[in-house]
Amino acid sequence: MSHNKVVLASLQRACLIKELNAFISIAQPQDLSPSRSTDRLNGFTVAIKDNFCTTDFKTTCASQMLADYNPGYDASIVEKLRKEGAILFGKTNLDEFAMGSGTVDSLHGPTKNIWGSPLHYTIGGKERKSKPSWRIAGGSSGGSAVAVASGTCRIGIGSDTGGSTRNPASYCGVVGFKPTYSSVSRHGLIPLVNSMDVPGIITRTVDDAVLTYNVISGHDPKDSTTVEVSPVKLDDKFNLNKIKVGIPREYHCEGLSQEVLEVWKSIARILQEAGAKVSQMSMPHTSSSIACYSVLNQCEVASNMARYDGLRYGHRSSQCKSTHDLYASSRSEGLGLVVRGRILAGNFFLLQRNYSKYFEKAMKVRRLICEDFKRAWDEFDILLTPTTLSGAPELRQFAGLDNREQCVMNDYCTQPANMSGCPAISIPVALNKNELPLSLQLMSKNYDEETLLSVARIIEKYVSFPSIELVDT
Numbered sequence: 001m002s003h004n005k006v007v008l009a010s011l012q013r014a015c016l017i018k019e020l021n022a023f024i025s026i027a028q029p030q031d032l033s034p035s036r037s038t039d040r041l042n043g044f045t046v047a048i049k050d051n052f053c054t055t056d057f058k059t060t061c062a063s064q065m066l067a068d069y070n071p072g073y074d075a076s077i078v079e080k081l082r083k084e085g086a087i088l089f090g091k092t093n094l095d096e097f098a099m100g101s102g103t104v105d106s107l108h109g110p111t112k113n114i115w116g117s118p119l120h121y122t123i124g125g126k127e128r129k130s131k132p133s134w135r136i137a138g139g140s141s142g143g144s145a146v147a148v149a150s151g152t153c154r155i156g157i158g159s160d161t162g163g164s165t166r167n168p169a170s171y172c173g174v175v176g177f178k179p180t181y182s183s184v185s186r187h188g189l190i191p192l193v194n195s196m197d198v199p200g201i202i203t204r205t206v207d208d209a210v211l212t213y214n215v216i217s218g219h220d221p222k223d224s225t226t227v228e229v230s231p232v233k234l235d236d237k238f239n240l241n242k243i244k245v246g247i248p249r250e251y252h253c254e255g256l257s258q259e260v261l262e263v264w265k266s267i268a269r270i271l272q273e274a275g276a277k278v279s280q281m282s283m284p285h286t287s288s289s290i291a292c293y294s295v296l297n298q299c300e301v302a303s304n305m306a307r308y309d310g311l312r313y314g315h316r317s318s319q320c321k322s323t324h325d326l327y328a329s330s331r332s333e334g335l336g337l338v339v340r341g342r343i344l345a346g347n348f349f350l351l352q353r354n355y356s357k358y359f360e361k362a363m364k365v366r367r368l369i370c371e372d373f374k375r376a377w378d379e380f381d382i383l384l385t386p387t388t389l390s391g392a393p394e395l396r397q398f399a400g401l402d403n404r405e406q407c408v409m410n411d412y413c414t415q416p417a418n419m420s421g422c423p424a425i426s427i428p429v430a431l432n433k434n435e436l437p438l439s440l441q442l443m444s445k446n447y448d449e450e451t452l453l454s455v456a457r458i459i460e461k462y463v464s465f466p467s468i469e470l471v472d473t
Contacts, residue, residue: 075188
C-alpha cells in the first residue's frame with residue numbers, strides 16, 4: 001500500500017474510534033513523510049504512548065504538570081523507528097505518568113476498549129452478538145493497545161513497569177511484548193520506576209512484534225543500562241520437543257475467573273500434545289510480589305517526581321507567596337490524586353524511621369522473587385500463566401475502585417516479570433461468553449526472546465484468534 005493510502009486509512013480509522021479516546025494528538029497528513037521501500041518498517045503506522053519524548057508532538061504524560069511540554073528531541077526508540085521508515089501517526093492516552101492499570105486516570109479522560117463497545121464491528125468477519133457496554137482498555141498503555149486493536153496503527157509503543165503493555169494487550173485482544181530489561185533503550189522515556197521500566201511493543205501478530213523488537217533493541221550510548229543483543233530469528237521448523245514448560249501453582253490466585261482457568265489448562269494441554277514437556281512447579285514468593293512491587297514502585301515514584309517543583313519545568317502555580325507555597329501549589333494543581341498519593345506513600349516508606357521496615361525489606365523480597373525465577377530457569381524454558389484474571393471489566397465498575405485495588409487486581413500476574421527483568425509476552429487465545437478477549441502470558445529467561453517468541457507464535461497459529469474489524473456506518 002502506498003504511503004498516502006496508509007495515512008488516509010489510519011486517519012479514517014482514527015475518526016471512527018474518536019469516541020474511544022485513544023489518541024491525545026494526531027499528526028497532520030502533510031507532516032507524515034513517506035519512507036523508503038528498503039526500510040524494514042516501510043509504511044508501518046506507529047502509535048507512541050505519550051510518555052515518550054518526541055520532537056513534533058507535545059509529551060504530556062496525560063498530566064496537567066506537562067500539558068504544554070515540548071521536549072525538542074526524540075526518544076531513542078522513536079529515532080530508530082523513524083530511521084526504519086515507520087510513520088509516527090500520533091501520541092496515545094495513558095494513566096497520568098503511567099500510574100495505573102486501566103487508562104482511566106488521565107487528564108484527557110479515560111480510554112475505552114473497542115471490544116464490547118457500542119461501535120459497529122465484526123469479529124472474524126461475523127457480526128458480534130454480545131450486548132454493548134463500555135469496558136476498560138487496560139493500562140497504563142491503553143491508548144496504544146486500542147490504536148492497534150482498532151487497526152488504526154500497525155504498531156503501538158508503550159512502557160511496561162508492572163504489566164502496562166501486557167495488561168491492555170490482554171484486554172484489547174492483541175499481542176503485548178515486554179523485552180528483557182536493558183535490551184531496549186529507556187532514553188527519552190519519562191521514568192516511572194527506573195529499575196523496572198521497559199519500553200513495550202503492541203501489535204496484532206507475533207511476527208510484527210519480532211520485527212519491531214529487532215529495530216528498537218540493542219545498546220544505546222545514551223542509556224548506560226543497555227546492552228547489545230542478538231536479533232531474533234524465528235524458524236518455521238521450531239520444535240517443541242525440547243521445550244520444558246512450567247505452570248506456576250501460585251498464579252492460580254484469588255479472583256482468577258473460571259474462563260481464564262479453562263483457557264490456561266487448554267493451552268497447556270495443546271503444548272503438551274505438540275511435544276513440549278509441561279509440568280506444575282512452584283514460585284513460593286509470588287504472593288508477596290504485589291506488595292513488594294507496590295512499595296518499591298512508590299519509593300521510586302517519590303524520587304522521580306521530585307523534579308516537578310514548578311521551577312525548572314512543568315506547571316507553575318500563580319500562588320507564590322514563598323518558595324514553599326510555590327512548590328506545594330504547583331504540585332497540587334499539576335498532579336492528580338493518584339500521583340500525589342503515590343508520592344506521599346513513597347516518602348513515608350523512605351523516612352529514616354521507616355526505611356529499614358519497608359524499603360529494605362521490599363528489596364530483600366525482590367531478591368527472593370528473582371531467586372524463584374533463577375531456579376525456574378534451571379529446569380524450565382518457558383513459564384505459562386494468565387495475563388489478567390478475567391476479561392475486561394466494565395468501565396463504570398473499574399473506575400469505582402481505588403488505584404490500589406485496581407493494581408492489585410490487574411498486576412498480580414504481570415509485575416513479577418518486571419521484578420526479575422525477564423522477557424514476557426501476552427497473546428490472545430480465546431473469547432469469553434461476552435465476546436471479550438482472554439489472554440495468556442509466557443515468560444522466559446533473560447535475553448532468551450527467541451524461545452519466548454517462537455513458542456508464542458506456535459500458540460498464535462494454533463488458536464487463530466479472530467480479528468476485530470470496524471464497520472463504517
